Amino acid sequence: MSEAISPATMVVWGGFVLAFIFGAVANKTNFCTMGAISDIVNMAHWGRMRMWLLTIAVAVVGSNLLYYFGLIDLSKSVYQRPSLSWLSMLLGGFLFGVGMTIAAGCTNKNLVRLGGGSVRSLVVLVFLAISAYMTLKGLFGQWRASYLDTVVLDLSQWGLTTQGLSQILARLTGLPEKTALLTTALLAGLGLLVFVFKDKRFRGNLSQVTGAIVLGLLIVAAWFLTGNIGYGENPDTLETVYFATNTRTLESLSFVAPTAFSLELLMLWTDKSMRVTFGIATVIGVVLGSFAYAVSTRQFRWEGFASLEDLRTQLTGAVLMGFGGVTALGCTIGQGLSGVSTLALGSFIALTGIVSGAVVTMKWQQR
Numbered sequence: 001m002s003e004a005i006s007p008a009t010m011v012v013w014g015g016f017v018l019a020f021i022f023g024a025v026a027n028k029t030n031f032c033t034m035g036a037i038s039d040i041v042n043m044a045h046w047g048r049m050r051m052w053l054l055t056i057a058v059a060v061v062g063s064n065l066l067y068y069f070g071l072i073d074l075s076k077s078v079y080q081r082p083s084l085s086w087l088s089m090l091l092g093g094f095l096f097g098v099g100m101t102i103a104a105g106c107t108n109k110n111l112v113r114l115g116g117g118s119v120r121s122l123v124v125l126v127f128l129a130i131s132a133y134m135t136l137k138g139l140f141g142q143w144r145a146s147y148l149d150t151v152v153l154d155l156s157q158w159g160l161t162t163q164g165l166s167q168i169l170a171r172l173t174g175l176p177e178k179t180a181l182l183t184t185a186l187l188a189g190l191g192l193l194v195f196v197f198k199d200k201r202f203r204g205n206l207s208q209v210t211g212a213i214v215l216g217l218l219i220v221a222a223w224f225l226t227g228n229i230g231y232g233e234n235p236d237t238l239e240t241v242y243f244a245t246n247t248r249t250l251e252s253l254s255f256v257a258p259t260a261f262s263l264e265l266l267m268l269w270t271d272k273s274m275r276v277t278f279g280i281a282t283v284i285g286v287v288l289g290s291f292a293y294a295v296s297t298r299q300f301r302w303e304g305f306a307s308l309e310d311l312r313t314q315l316t317g318a319v320l321m322g323f324g325g326v327t328a329l330g331c332t333i334g335q336g337l338s339g340v341s342t343l344a345l346g347s348f349i350a351l352t353g354i355v356s357g358a359v360v361t362m363k364w365q366q367r
Helices: 007-029 033-043 047-068 086-102 107-115 119-137 139-148 165-173 177-197 206-229 256-267 278-296 308-327 334-341 345-366
Strands: 231-233 240-242
Touching: 007 107, 007 206, 007 278, 033 047, 033 086, 033 107, 033 345, 047 177, 047 206, 047 334, 086 139, 086 308, 086 345, 107 119, 107 256, 107 278, 119 139, 119 256, 119 308, 139 308, 165 177, 206 231, 206 278, 206 334, 256 278, 256 308, 334 345
Parallel strands: none
Antiparallel strands: 231 240
16 A cells, blocks of 8 residues: 655645646736736726736635634634734835836736746746845845834734734624624625626626636635645654645745745755745746646747846846735735735735835836
8 A cells, every 4th residue: 555645745736736727827817916906007997906806805705714614724824923013014015016016017927927938037036036035034134124023013912812804803893703704704705796796897707707716716725725634743743733834834825935935945955954845836836837828828938128127127126026025924916815815904904015016106107
């Protein structure tokens, strides 16, 4: 009888498969948060934004139903810590929004473009990874830890153990926490669904509707993969752990820090302590999923920089995204989808920063 597949292996390969699908669907549907914001600012068109909001609605309802029925524990995710670093979230999100706008795409979009043949995106991702790694463990990290992360709102002084909106609602209204959780998730999800589907044109766009539902379910599946399948007893230490995640707790899709960890793995390949994690597998999966779609539809095209000025602008955006994404604990996917799906207060602050940074930069570019 063959040996059972280890939880770590299932998490890594499962993450790769989920991200492969994510990359292919994002390429096919042109899923892009920066593009969605740009459509509104420049053309007052809400099509791609409705797709993004539908993805959020599916992710919120699905993730919190898993939490409600005890299949995962979102309170243990990094987004739900009772220590709210609001300045890091807001400023980091704002800088990420600025960076993704001048780089013409967020981390996920650049991974998708790389799969489609963009050498420009490869260069952007390398500089983003260097900046992110410096923010995690290097010079930028010292600035972040000394000046931003020290500005903290301790929610535990109000009796809260997480920064989830459901627990805040329970505290304010006296509702049981599980009731507050279900109420918050359903209200948020249904509110978004009403707004999204009130537009007849969007309802008729089967590609965007289907794509959004699939992408939202992938966020939910990733939580289940790392928080249920990947949760168990470590045979070496006999401790109950989350396997193969960089945060050592349950994770869903996020691409800034995992891009940095991917670069670290390549640079320290012979270090036997290095392992492919869920995050690294998802970075690879998005690129290959996008590549598979581009090749199968004959849309694969080599792409480079248009000019020296284009190179300079793209690299500046990459550095800002690396610093901002780590500081805010996520990007348009990490906070905008995965974080928001937990209904964490900090994720909404980070998302506000991202959107604000993008809008301000677009207005500045117009002028």
